[in-house]
Amino acid sequence: MSASHKPVGWNRTKVLYDAALLAAVAGYILAYLWVGPLIQRTSLPLDEQTLAMKAYGSCAFLMLTLVLCVGPLARLDRRFLPVLYNRRHFGVITFAVAAAHALHVLGWYFAYSHLPQTEALLAADTSYGQLRGFPFIPFGIAALLVLAVLAATSHDFWLSFLTPPVWKALHMGVYAAYALVVMHTALGALQSATNPALAVVVALSVALVGGLHVAAGARERDGAVARAAEVEPGWMATTTVDAIPEDGAVVVHLPDGEPVAVFRHGGRLSAVTNLCAHQNGPLGEGRVVDGCITCPWHGFQYRLEDGCAPPPFTERIATYRLKLDGRRVLLDPRPNAPGTRVEPVPVPGAAA
Amino acid sequence: MSAHQEGRDGFFIGWSDRLPRGLGRFLLVLAVLVVGGVSLLGLALSGGVEDPGSGDFDWAAGERTLQGVLTAQPYPVLWLPPAPGRPRAHGVLLSGNGKAGVPIDPATMEGRLVEATGLMLRRGTIEMMQVKGDPTPRDPTVAPDGGSGALVAEPVPLGRWRMVGEICDGKCYAGAMRPSTGLSHRACANLCLIGGIPPVFVSAGAIEGTSFFLMADKDGRRLPDGVRDLVALRVQLEGEVERRGDLLVFKVDLDRARVL
Numbered sequence: 001m002s003a004s005h006k007p008v009g010w011n012r013t014k015v016l017y018d019a020a021l022l023a024a025v026a027g028y029i030l031a032y033l034w035v036g037p038l039i040q041r042t043s044l045p046l047d048e049q050t051l052a053m054k055a056y057g058s059c060a061f062l063m064l065t066l067v068l069c070v071g072p073l074a075r076l077d078r079r080f081l082p083v084l085y086n087r088r089h090f091g092v093i094t095f096a097v098a099a100a101h102a103l104h105v106l107g108w109y110f111a112y113s114h115l116p117q118t119e120a121l122l123a124a125d126t127s128y129g130q131l132r133g134f135p136f137i138p139f140g141i142a143a144l145l146v147l148a149v150l151a152a153t154s155h156d157f158w159l160s161f162l163t164p165p166v167w168k169a170l171h172m173g174v175y176a177a178y179a180l181v182v183m184h185t186a187l188g189a190l191q192s193a194t195n196p197a198l199a200v201v202v203a204l205s206v207a208l209v210g211g212l213h214v215a216a217g218a219r220e221r222d223g224a225v226a227r228a229a230e231v232e233p234g235w236m237a238t239t240t241v242d243a244i245p246e247d248g249a250v251v252v253h254l255p256d257g258e259p260v261a262v263f264r265h266g267g268r269l270s271a272v273t274n275l276c277a278h279q280n281g282p283l284g285e286g287r288v289v290d291g292c293i294t295c296p297w298h299g300f301q302y303r304l305e306d307g308c309a310p311p312p313f314t315e316r317i318a319t320y321r322l323k324l325d326g327r328r329v330l331l332d333p334r335p336n337a338p339g340t341r342v343e344p345v346p347v348p349g350a351a352a
Numbered sequence: 353m354s355a356h357q358e359g360r361d362g363f364f365i366g367w368s369d370r371l372p373r374g375l376g377r378f379l380l381v382l383a384v385l386v387v388g389g390v391s392l393l394g395l396a397l398s399g400g401v402e403d404p405g406s407g408d409f410d411w412a413a414g415e416r417t418l419q420g421v422l423t424a425q426p427y428p429v430l431w432l433p434p435a436p437g438r439p440r441a442h443g444v445l446l447s448g449n450g451k452a453g454v455p456i457d458p459a460t461m462e463g464r465l466v467e468a469t470g471l472m473l474r475r476g477t478i479e480m481m482q483v484k485g486d487p488t489p490r491d492p493t494v495a496p497d498g499g500s501g502a503l504v505a506e507p508v509p510l511g512r513w514r515m516v517g518e519i520c521d522g523k524c525y526a527g528a529m530r531p532s533t534g535l536s537h538r539a540c541a542n543l544c545l546i547g548g549i550p551p552v553f554v555s556a557g558a559i560e561g562t563s564f565f566l567m568a569d570k571d572g573r574r575l576p577d578g579v580r581d582l583v584a585l586r587v588q589l590e591g592e593v594e595r596r597g598d599l600l601v602f603k604v605d606l607d608r609a610r611v612l
Binding site for chain 1: 363364365366367368369371375378379382383386387388390391392393394395396397398399400401402403404405406407408449450451452529530531533534535536537538539540542543544546547580581582584585611612
């Protein structure tokens with residue numbers, strides 16, 4: 001999506017993004033597998049396979065941690081938005097690293113047995129009746145399956161096929177995957193660790209993810225967000241014209257929880273749903289660029305007056321009616337069908 | 353999209369080739385910090401891995417052929433005669449390839465003089481042979497000690513003990529895998545036990561100078577499948593300990609086992 005109608009595909013930003021991401025993964029893995037053994041104080045080196053399991057497993061955990069930090073970081077500091085832009089590639093590479101961990105485990109701990117590997121996976125550890133030694137591998141398998149589904153459906157085809165709300169809900173499964181990975185690690189590797197380094201890393205990671213989400217939530221509550229209240233039949237008070245920045249928006253939460261973004265551009269006000277038609281991105285945190293609302297996540301654009309993406313793009317979002325009561329902005333909470341034209345409301349005294 | 357608008361308030365648009373002013377430097381610093389930071393973290397975590405012990409295959413010696421007396425209970429052991437510096441018969445645990453034990457029919461092989469060929473694994477006082485093929489019965493008249501039964505010392509009771517430690521599979525612990533202990537390795541250890549590899553108990557303390565015990569049930573037979581719930585955990589076990597040659601056998605009363 002672009003104002004100049006370039007198709008979305010590989011671009012310089014994505015290439016640089018993936019290059020940095022792969023450099024980080026390679027740096028971690030090579031440091032773990034090649035440089036680390038030089039400073040290990042062990043009687044004999046660890047098996048290459050075991051070391052690889054540890055390297056890929058911990059790498060996947062850290063990547064999952066970072067990918068979950070991207071969203072709240074971008075809300076707390078807009079400079080992190082470029083990290084969010086290509087987050088799907090981050091997720092797919094995370095799955096690939098997690099799969100590498102699983103393959104090393106299968107090829108070492110579950111190989112060389114008379115049992116088939118899949119049967120061995122289920123038969124080797126069945127102590128479900130005890131807390132100490134509760135099987136941790138099923139948590140890892142479940143997490144890998146969730147990540148596999150997310151990676152497989154990460155393409156825009158699936159986004160379009162499933163519709164953004166369903167796709168978004170499905171991809172919130174990454175939080176379930178993270179919880180499963182934490183359990184997998186806590187019941188497995190952490191129980192075997194003889195030094196606290198991994199436990200510290202896991203604890204700090206979980207605290208970081210949780211802390212950033214709490215902070216971002218608090219910022220959203222305290223930020224450019226208003227709650228609508230009905231002041232006359234069919235109209236709800238939202239915010240004041242002075243609270244809306246030029247070329248920016250205030251997000252209004254309707255009583256049913258629906259978020260609406262009220263934009264100000266060229267001395268006129270327009271209201272649209274806060275959810276981008278692409279990935280439900282927060283349009284109200286975007287900007288008006290070249291006369292179009294521009295989503296902060298992936299740059300999808302919509303005209304202020306009708307919520308339609310400029311041709312040849314076909315995305316449409318719901319619009320809302322507005323009127324002014326002095327400096328107070330009133331909103332009709334009933335959404336118009338996506339793409340319905342609503343004439344922007346002039347702000348008295350504002351320069352066009 | 354005009355460059356003027358794009359750079360005005362630092363608003364990033366992914367499909368645009370132009371970055372807002374200052375953002376490029378921020379992202380470059382961020383990328384360098386992330387790549388450098390995770391590389392250092394990988395190095396730190398790798399440098400702090402646990403010591404897997406000194407067990408290993410004796411690759412230098414290659415395949416060896418040993419002659420001794422085979423016993424099948426509780427698990428296959430090849431007994432070598434005493435030698436200079438080794439006053440007692442020496443028990444070598446036996447395993448097959450991979451996570452498999454040596455299939456031995458006690459009815460026909462128990463107490464027989466045999467010849468076995470394979471790779472040796474060694475860790476401290478544990479010695480195991482990964483047998484290639486099956487042990488071959490030999491004529492007792494050509495045995496090193498001129499007979500067979502004399503090699504297997506009578507069990508010497510060492511009393512009832514309560515010990516804390518970890519149940520492992522004898523092959524990985526002897527050096528087939530590094531590391532071979534802890535919960536991470538549990539499924540592998542259980543697969544080894546399912547395959548017939550002898551289980552060993554590695555105690556926190558030592559009896560007669562050893563902290564490694566071949567395990568048996570309280571009647572001296574193979575352990576039941578239920579022992580797998582205790583593998584790779586810190587456990588407290590009770591039972592009779594007896595010495596057979598230079599091997600200590602821990603005859604565990606699993607009903608009194610406790611996970612710590």
